[in-house]
């Protein structure tokens with residue numbers, strides 16, 4: 001049997017007396033969209049911080065990628081292992097162009113021995129930039145400064161930046177936050193299309209979107225995993241309804 005592309009085992013972090021993430025174990029299936037939901041403060045972003053290496057699981061547990069233990073490795077090692085992440089807040093170089101933001105992120109695809117060559121010789125990176133501009137419908141905005149884009153376009157660019165290094169697993173923290181209804185629908189379609197070549201682990205608050213987009217849903221509550229399963233099963237789970245939807 002092949003190992004899941006991403007797995008957490010008893011992952012935990014306590015801040016003083018607060019169990020922000022408490023013994024959380026789950027597996028993420030390859031090329032599927034798995035979504036983490038839960039009320040504010042449930043521990044979702046902290047879980048992402050633990051998985052991506054931004055904080056160490058001082059209170060215990062493990063993170064495995066393709067069956068290999070990467071617990072407590074720094075973010076650059078997690079990226080080398082195939083993990084990429086976009087953030088809840090927009091995280092771009094606003095005074096650089098759209099293409100430059102993508103090129104910087106794609107530069108990692110160049111062999112190290114090419115590092116001394118001029119930028120124009122960065123063939124792998126420049127090819128990747130063109131692919132991403134096209135796929136994310138940003139070709140006409142390539143020369144714009146990232147700061148000039150609409151909020152929806154910035155969030156889309158951020159996902160493209162995270163994908164630049166051709167990761168195995170893409171962690172997206174509320175990619176539709178602050179978006180208009182139209183932009184949210186477009187982003188949902190885009191995320192769906194990504195799952196053909198990358199595994200997506202998502203944090204999302206828009207329940208309609210979660211239900212239509214996800215193959216698998218994990219529910220967090222007070223730092224613990226409350227439930228997981230197919231979207232309809234999770235929605236009909238009385239414990240989830242009581243904790244998250246406010247009724248049983």
Ligand SMILES: Nc1ncnc2c1ncn2[C@@H]1O[C@H](COP(=O)(O)OP(=O)(O)OP(=O)(O)O)[C@@H](O)[C@H]1O
Nearest residue numbers: 015018019020038039040041042043044045046047
């Ligand atoms: N560095 C930290 N030090 C102390 N407490 C923290 C730290 N980071 C997070 N917390 C606390 O851990 C709990 C979980 O926070 P977290 O941001 O992971 O929740 P969340 O589910 O992502 O919430 P939201 O949906 O509002 O983003 C919260 O009570 C938060 O205040």
